[in-house]
Amino acid sequence: MKLNERSVAHYATSDSPADHAGFLRKRVERHHHHAHHHGTSYQRRWFVLKGNLLFYFEERESREPLGLVVLEGCTVELCEAAEEFAFAIRFDDAGARAYVLVADGQAAMEAWVKALSRASFDYMRLVVRELEKQLEEVCKSLAACRKSPQRSSSSSSSGRKRHLSNPALQPLQEKPTTLENGYFTWSSGDCVAIGATCIDHDGGETKPPPLPPRRRLATGSPTGFPAPGLSPALLESPVSLETICFSKLHNWYGQEIAVLRREWQERQKRGHP
Protein backbone atom coordinates (compact mmCIF):
# COMPACT_ATOMS: atom_id res chain seq x y z
CA MET A 1 0.00 0.00 0.00
CA LYS A 2 1.38 3.35 -0.95
CA LEU A 3 1.91 6.13 1.53
CA ASN A 4 3.21 9.68 1.18
CA GLU A 5 6.44 8.55 2.85
CA ARG A 6 8.43 11.68 2.44
CA SER A 7 5.74 13.80 4.01
CA VAL A 8 5.32 11.31 6.79
CA ALA A 9 9.05 11.25 7.47
CA HIS A 10 9.12 15.01 7.34
CA TYR A 11 6.33 15.29 9.87
CA ALA A 12 8.01 12.73 12.09
CA THR A 13 11.33 14.56 12.15
CA SER A 14 10.06 18.13 11.97
CA ASP A 15 10.37 20.69 14.73
CA SER A 16 6.70 20.40 15.65
CA PRO A 17 6.73 19.39 19.29
CA ALA A 18 6.28 15.76 20.19
CA ASP A 19 3.73 14.70 22.76
CA HIS A 20 6.20 12.21 24.16
CA ALA A 21 9.56 10.79 23.20
CA GLY A 22 12.13 8.40 24.54
CA PHE A 23 13.92 5.11 24.15
CA LEU A 24 11.94 1.92 24.41
CA ARG A 25 12.82 -1.62 23.68
CA LYS A 26 10.59 -3.11 21.07
CA ARG A 27 9.97 -6.83 20.93
CA VAL A 28 10.92 -8.40 17.64
CA GLU A 29 7.98 -10.29 16.24
CA ARG A 30 8.99 -13.57 14.72
CA HIS A 31 6.85 -15.72 12.49
CA HIS A 32 5.88 -18.89 14.26
CA HIS A 33 6.81 -21.15 11.39
CA HIS A 34 10.51 -20.36 11.70
CA ALA A 35 12.40 -23.53 12.47
CA HIS A 36 14.73 -21.96 14.99
CA HIS A 37 12.65 -20.03 17.44
CA HIS A 38 15.21 -18.59 19.81
CA GLY A 39 12.69 -16.92 22.03
CA THR A 40 11.95 -13.27 22.27
CA SER A 41 14.44 -10.55 21.60
CA TYR A 42 14.15 -6.82 21.84
CA GLN A 43 15.58 -3.92 19.90
CA ARG A 44 16.19 -0.54 21.38
CA ARG A 45 14.54 2.17 19.34
CA TRP A 46 13.89 5.87 19.65
CA PHE A 47 10.16 6.49 19.86
CA VAL A 48 8.39 9.74 19.10
CA LEU A 49 4.70 10.30 19.73
CA LYS A 50 3.07 13.08 17.72
CA GLY A 51 -0.68 13.33 17.88
CA ASN A 52 -2.11 9.91 17.08
CA LEU A 53 1.10 8.67 15.48
CA LEU A 54 3.86 6.74 17.16
CA PHE A 55 7.06 6.78 15.12
CA TYR A 56 10.12 4.73 15.86
CA PHE A 57 13.62 5.34 14.68
CA GLU A 58 16.79 3.32 14.71
CA GLU A 59 18.61 6.12 16.45
CA ARG A 60 17.61 9.42 17.99
CA GLU A 61 19.34 11.24 15.14
CA SER A 62 17.89 9.14 12.34
CA ARG A 63 16.44 11.16 9.49
CA GLU A 64 13.66 8.70 8.69
CA PRO A 65 11.45 6.55 10.87
CA LEU A 66 11.70 2.77 10.62
CA GLY A 67 8.04 2.47 11.29
CA LEU A 68 4.83 4.05 12.33
CA VAL A 69 1.97 2.91 14.53
CA VAL A 70 -1.38 4.61 14.07
CA LEU A 71 -3.04 4.78 17.45
CA GLU A 72 -6.67 4.36 16.50
CA GLY A 73 -8.84 1.49 17.60
CA CYS A 74 -6.24 0.25 20.01
CA THR A 75 -5.73 -0.29 23.68
CA VAL A 76 -2.58 0.11 25.69
CA GLU A 77 -2.15 -2.44 28.44
CA LEU A 78 0.44 -3.75 30.78
CA CYS A 79 1.51 -7.12 29.60
CA GLU A 80 2.68 -10.38 31.02
CA ALA A 81 6.09 -10.44 29.44
CA ALA A 82 9.21 -11.86 31.01
CA GLU A 83 10.44 -8.29 30.93
CA GLU A 84 9.68 -5.81 33.64
CA PHE A 85 8.06 -2.51 32.65
CA ALA A 86 6.53 -4.03 29.54
CA PHE A 87 3.32 -2.83 27.94
CA ALA A 88 1.52 -3.64 24.74
CA ILE A 89 -0.40 -1.78 22.10
CA ARG A 90 -3.14 -4.08 20.87
CA PHE A 91 -5.67 -3.51 18.15
CA ASP A 92 -9.32 -4.43 18.03
CA ASP A 93 -8.65 -5.94 14.63
CA ALA A 94 -7.64 -9.45 15.65
CA GLY A 95 -5.43 -9.83 12.59
CA ALA A 96 -3.28 -6.83 13.37
CA ARG A 97 0.01 -7.40 15.11
CA ALA A 98 0.51 -6.17 18.65
CA TYR A 99 3.48 -4.07 19.70
CA VAL A 100 5.23 -5.07 22.89
CA LEU A 101 7.37 -2.31 24.31
CA VAL A 102 9.63 -2.15 27.32
CA ALA A 103 10.43 1.00 29.23
CA ASP A 104 13.47 1.80 31.35
CA GLY A 105 11.61 1.98 34.59
CA GLN A 106 8.27 2.30 36.34
CA ALA A 107 7.93 6.04 35.84
CA ALA A 108 8.83 5.86 32.16
CA MET A 109 6.38 3.01 31.61
CA GLU A 110 3.54 4.87 33.32
CA ALA A 111 4.27 8.04 31.37
CA TRP A 112 4.22 6.16 28.09
CA VAL A 113 1.03 4.25 28.84
CA LYS A 114 -0.69 7.46 29.85
CA ALA A 115 0.52 9.36 26.80
CA LEU A 116 -0.41 6.57 24.39
CA SER A 117 -3.83 5.97 25.92
CA ARG A 118 -4.90 9.50 25.14
CA ALA A 119 -3.29 9.75 21.76
CA SER A 120 -6.13 8.77 19.48
CA PHE A 121 -7.73 11.21 17.13
CA ASP A 122 -11.13 9.96 18.29
CA TYR A 123 -10.33 10.85 21.86
CA MET A 124 -9.19 14.33 20.92
CA ARG A 125 -12.30 14.79 18.82
CA LEU A 126 -14.45 13.74 21.77
CA VAL A 127 -12.85 16.29 24.04
CA VAL A 128 -13.12 19.03 21.41
CA ARG A 129 -16.81 18.34 20.89
CA GLU A 130 -17.41 18.43 24.60
CA LEU A 131 -15.67 21.79 24.89
CA GLU A 132 -17.48 23.08 21.84
CA LYS A 133 -20.76 22.25 23.53
CA GLN A 134 -19.67 23.84 26.77
CA LEU A 135 -18.63 27.02 25.03
CA GLU A 136 -21.96 27.17 23.27
CA GLU A 137 -23.76 26.79 26.58
CA VAL A 138 -21.63 29.42 28.23
CA CYS A 139 -22.30 31.85 25.40
CA LYS A 140 -26.01 31.15 25.51
CA SER A 141 -26.30 31.59 29.25
CA LEU A 142 -24.29 34.79 29.12
CA ALA A 143 -26.49 36.09 26.32
CA ALA A 144 -29.59 35.10 28.26
CA CYS A 145 -28.37 37.00 31.28
CA ARG A 146 -27.87 40.13 29.24
CA LYS A 147 -31.27 39.90 27.59
CA SER A 148 -34.61 40.38 29.33
CA PRO A 149 -35.62 37.56 31.71
CA GLN A 150 -38.09 36.05 29.24
CA ARG A 151 -36.43 33.44 27.08
CA SER A 152 -38.05 32.62 23.81
CA SER A 153 -38.56 28.91 23.35
CA SER A 154 -36.89 29.06 19.97
CA SER A 155 -33.49 30.03 21.33
CA SER A 156 -33.24 27.05 23.65
CA SER A 157 -34.67 24.49 21.30
CA SER A 158 -32.80 25.71 18.26
CA GLY A 159 -29.56 24.86 20.06
CA ARG A 160 -30.69 21.33 20.51
CA LYS A 161 -31.97 21.14 16.98
CA ARG A 162 -28.56 22.18 15.80
CA HIS A 163 -27.08 19.26 17.67
CA LEU A 164 -29.58 16.88 16.13
CA SER A 165 -29.24 18.12 12.60
CA ASN A 166 -25.50 18.46 12.60
CA PRO A 167 -24.23 15.11 11.46
CA ALA A 168 -20.74 15.95 12.56
CA LEU A 169 -21.79 15.76 16.19
CA GLN A 170 -22.24 12.49 17.94
CA PRO A 171 -25.82 11.30 18.48
CA LEU A 172 -25.76 12.50 22.05
CA GLN A 173 -28.13 15.15 23.22
CA GLU A 174 -27.70 15.05 26.94
CA LYS A 175 -24.67 15.56 29.08
CA PRO A 176 -22.96 12.32 29.88
CA THR A 177 -23.76 11.00 33.32
CA THR A 178 -21.04 9.96 35.70
CA LEU A 179 -17.90 8.86 34.02
CA GLU A 180 -16.64 5.83 35.80
CA ASN A 181 -13.37 4.22 34.99
CA GLY A 182 -13.13 6.22 31.84
CA TYR A 183 -16.47 5.22 30.35
CA PHE A 184 -18.92 7.80 29.18
CA THR A 185 -22.45 6.56 29.56
CA TRP A 186 -24.44 8.04 26.76
CA SER A 187 -28.17 8.42 27.22
CA SER A 188 -28.69 5.91 24.43
CA GLY A 189 -26.93 3.26 26.44
CA ASP A 190 -23.98 2.79 24.14
CA CYS A 191 -20.63 2.90 25.78
CA VAL A 192 -17.51 4.49 24.46
CA ALA A 193 -14.32 4.05 26.37
CA ILE A 194 -11.93 6.93 26.40
CA GLY A 195 -8.57 7.34 27.94
CA ALA A 196 -9.60 10.15 30.25
CA THR A 197 -9.57 9.76 33.96
CA CYS A 198 -12.96 9.40 35.53
CA ILE A 199 -14.85 12.35 36.86
CA ASP A 200 -17.46 12.48 39.52
CA HIS A 201 -20.14 15.03 38.82
CA ASP A 202 -21.08 15.09 42.46
CA GLY A 203 -17.75 16.64 43.24
CA GLY A 204 -16.40 13.61 44.97
CA GLU A 205 -12.86 12.42 44.84
CA THR A 206 -11.56 11.90 41.35
CA LYS A 207 -9.17 9.08 40.87
CA PRO A 208 -7.61 8.13 37.59
CA PRO A 209 -8.18 4.50 36.69
CA PRO A 210 -5.00 2.44 36.49
CA LEU A 211 -5.41 2.00 32.74
CA PRO A 212 -8.10 2.88 30.28
CA PRO A 213 -10.36 -0.09 29.66
CA ARG A 214 -10.74 -1.87 26.38
CA ARG A 215 -12.68 0.16 23.93
CA ARG A 216 -16.03 -1.26 22.93
CA LEU A 217 -17.69 -0.65 19.62
CA ALA A 218 -20.40 1.96 19.68
CA THR A 219 -22.59 -0.50 17.82
CA GLY A 220 -22.21 -3.10 20.55
CA SER A 221 -21.63 -5.92 18.11
CA PRO A 222 -21.79 -9.28 19.91
CA THR A 223 -18.85 -10.70 18.02
CA GLY A 224 -16.75 -7.77 19.10
CA PHE A 225 -15.50 -7.05 15.63
CA PRO A 226 -17.59 -6.61 12.52
CA ALA A 227 -16.35 -8.28 9.37
CA PRO A 228 -15.53 -5.99 6.47
CA GLY A 229 -18.23 -5.41 3.94
CA LEU A 230 -20.95 -4.61 6.44
CA SER A 231 -23.41 -1.82 5.98
CA PRO A 232 -22.15 1.76 5.78
CA ALA A 233 -23.79 2.59 9.10
CA LEU A 234 -21.28 0.42 10.93
CA LEU A 235 -18.44 2.15 9.19
CA GLU A 236 -19.12 5.12 11.43
CA SER A 237 -17.75 3.16 14.37
CA PRO A 238 -14.17 3.99 15.21
CA VAL A 239 -13.00 0.48 14.40
CA SER A 240 -13.76 -2.02 11.64
CA LEU A 241 -12.77 -0.80 8.19
CA GLU A 242 -10.55 1.93 9.56
CA THR A 243 -8.62 -0.59 11.60
CA ILE A 244 -8.12 -2.69 8.48
CA CYS A 245 -6.70 0.38 6.77
CA PHE A 246 -4.37 1.10 9.66
CA SER A 247 -3.21 -2.47 10.08
CA LYS A 248 -2.31 -2.35 6.38
CA LEU A 249 -0.19 0.68 7.16
CA HIS A 250 1.58 -1.16 9.95
CA ASN A 251 2.08 -4.25 7.83
CA TRP A 252 3.49 -2.11 5.08
CA TYR A 253 6.36 -0.97 7.26
CA GLY A 254 6.70 -4.39 8.84
CA GLN A 255 7.08 -5.97 5.43
CA GLU A 256 9.74 -3.49 4.41
CA ILE A 257 11.85 -4.55 7.36
CA ALA A 258 11.14 -8.23 6.79
CA VAL A 259 12.34 -7.91 3.20
CA LEU A 260 15.49 -6.11 4.26
CA ARG A 261 16.19 -8.75 6.87
CA ARG A 262 15.73 -11.57 4.37
CA GLU A 263 18.08 -9.88 1.92
CA TRP A 264 20.66 -9.42 4.65
CA GLN A 265 20.35 -13.06 5.65
CA GLU A 266 20.79 -14.14 2.02
CA ARG A 267 23.95 -12.09 1.78
CA GLN A 268 25.23 -13.58 5.00
CA LYS A 269 24.62 -17.10 3.73
CA ARG A 270 26.46 -16.40 0.52
CA GLY A 271 29.34 -14.93 2.43
CA HIS A 272 29.73 -18.06 4.55
CA PRO A 273 29.59 -21.13 2.30
Next chain:
Amino acid sequence: LPPVPAVLKKRLVKLVVNFLFYFRTDEAEPIGALLLEHCKITKEEENVFSISFIEEPERKYCFECATEEQCQEWVEALRRASYEFLRRSLIFYRNEIQKMTGKDPLEQYGISEEARFQLGAPRQ
Protein backbone atom coordinates in the same frame (compact mmCIF):
# COMPACT_ATOMS: atom_id res chain seq x y z
CA LEU B 1 -15.72 10.25 -5.58
CA PRO B 2 -13.11 10.25 -8.34
CA PRO B 3 -9.72 11.79 -7.69
CA VAL B 4 -7.40 12.53 -10.61
CA PRO B 5 -3.61 12.46 -10.57
CA ALA B 6 -1.86 13.28 -13.84
CA VAL B 7 -3.96 10.60 -15.47
CA LEU B 8 -7.64 10.38 -14.71
CA LYS B 9 -8.19 7.47 -12.38
CA LYS B 10 -11.42 6.75 -10.69
CA ARG B 11 -10.94 6.05 -7.03
CA LEU B 12 -12.99 5.70 -3.93
CA VAL B 13 -11.60 8.06 -1.37
CA LYS B 14 -12.24 7.81 2.33
CA LEU B 15 -11.24 10.23 5.01
CA VAL B 16 -10.49 8.46 8.27
CA VAL B 17 -9.18 10.64 11.07
CA ASN B 18 -6.09 12.32 9.62
CA PHE B 19 -5.60 9.90 6.75
CA LEU B 20 -7.03 9.97 3.29
CA PHE B 21 -7.29 6.40 2.04
CA TYR B 22 -7.96 5.60 -1.55
CA PHE B 23 -9.31 2.40 -3.05
CA ARG B 24 -9.96 0.95 -6.43
CA THR B 25 -13.71 1.12 -6.30
CA ASP B 26 -14.38 -2.60 -6.03
CA GLU B 27 -11.85 -3.54 -3.38
CA ALA B 28 -12.07 -3.68 0.41
CA GLU B 29 -8.45 -2.83 1.11
CA PRO B 30 -6.94 0.52 0.25
CA ILE B 31 -4.21 0.84 -2.34
CA GLY B 32 -2.79 3.92 -0.72
CA ALA B 33 -3.03 6.60 1.91
CA LEU B 34 -2.04 10.18 2.48
CA LEU B 35 -1.23 11.40 5.97
CA LEU B 36 -2.86 14.78 6.28
CA GLU B 37 -0.45 16.65 8.54
CA HIS B 38 1.52 19.73 7.53
CA CYS B 39 -0.44 19.91 4.33
CA LYS B 40 -2.29 22.55 2.41
CA ILE B 41 -5.65 22.08 0.73
CA THR B 42 -6.14 24.36 -2.26
CA LYS B 43 -9.27 24.95 -4.24
CA GLU B 44 -8.22 24.77 -7.87
CA GLU B 45 -10.45 25.19 -10.90
CA GLU B 46 -14.08 24.10 -10.92
CA ASN B 47 -14.73 20.79 -9.16
CA VAL B 48 -11.02 20.38 -8.43
CA PHE B 49 -8.98 20.66 -5.27
CA SER B 50 -5.42 19.72 -4.49
CA ILE B 51 -3.40 18.59 -1.50
CA SER B 52 0.22 19.61 -1.17
CA PHE B 53 2.73 19.12 1.61
CA ILE B 54 4.91 21.62 3.34
CA GLU B 55 8.22 20.08 2.36
CA GLU B 56 7.31 19.79 -1.33
CA PRO B 57 4.81 22.52 -2.06
CA GLU B 58 4.99 22.26 -5.84
CA ARG B 59 3.90 18.63 -5.83
CA LYS B 60 0.12 18.54 -5.87
CA TYR B 61 -2.23 15.63 -5.45
CA CYS B 62 -5.24 16.67 -7.50
CA PHE B 63 -8.77 15.51 -7.06
CA GLU B 64 -11.71 16.10 -9.32
CA CYS B 65 -15.14 15.86 -7.81
CA ALA B 66 -18.49 15.25 -9.42
CA THR B 67 -19.85 18.66 -8.44
CA GLU B 68 -18.55 21.98 -7.18
CA GLU B 69 -20.60 21.52 -4.01
CA GLN B 70 -18.90 18.21 -3.30
CA CYS B 71 -15.58 19.87 -3.94
CA GLN B 72 -16.27 22.54 -1.32
CA GLU B 73 -17.35 19.89 1.17
CA TRP B 74 -14.11 18.00 0.66
CA VAL B 75 -12.00 21.12 0.99
CA GLU B 76 -13.76 21.99 4.27
CA ALA B 77 -13.46 18.48 5.62
CA LEU B 78 -9.82 18.06 4.67
CA ARG B 79 -8.79 21.40 6.15
CA ARG B 80 -10.14 20.23 9.47
CA ALA B 81 -8.78 16.71 9.20
CA SER B 82 -5.35 17.06 10.74
CA TYR B 83 -4.68 16.16 14.32
CA GLU B 84 -2.90 19.45 14.73
CA PHE B 85 -6.01 21.33 13.63
CA LEU B 86 -8.01 19.47 16.24
CA ARG B 87 -5.45 20.27 18.88
CA ARG B 88 -5.55 23.96 18.01
CA SER B 89 -9.36 23.87 18.25
CA LEU B 90 -9.16 22.32 21.66
CA ILE B 91 -6.72 24.91 22.89
CA PHE B 92 -8.93 27.65 21.47
CA TYR B 93 -12.11 26.38 23.17
CA ARG B 94 -10.29 25.78 26.41
CA ASN B 95 -8.94 29.30 26.35
CA GLU B 96 -12.30 30.86 25.52
CA ILE B 97 -14.15 28.96 28.23
CA GLN B 98 -11.50 29.88 30.73
CA LYS B 99 -11.76 33.55 29.79
CA MET B 100 -15.54 33.55 30.08
CA THR B 101 -15.98 31.44 33.18
CA GLY B 102 -12.65 31.75 34.93
CA LYS B 103 -12.45 27.98 35.08
CA ASP B 104 -10.36 25.53 33.13
CA PRO B 105 -12.85 23.13 31.49
CA LEU B 106 -10.31 20.32 31.39
CA GLU B 107 -9.93 20.21 35.14
CA GLN B 108 -13.11 18.24 35.60
CA TYR B 109 -11.67 15.52 33.39
CA GLY B 110 -8.40 15.49 35.25
CA ILE B 111 -6.44 16.14 32.09
CA SER B 112 -5.52 19.80 32.48
CA GLU B 113 -1.86 19.03 33.02
CA GLU B 114 -1.50 16.80 29.98
CA ALA B 115 1.27 17.99 27.72
CA ARG B 116 -0.87 17.61 24.65
CA PHE B 117 -3.45 20.17 25.79
CA GLN B 118 -1.19 23.00 26.83
CA LEU B 119 -2.06 26.56 25.97
CA GLY B 120 0.51 27.82 23.56
CA ALA B 121 3.51 27.05 25.72
CA PRO B 122 6.18 25.10 23.86
CA ARG B 123 5.95 21.41 24.64
CA GLN B 124 8.91 19.14 25.31
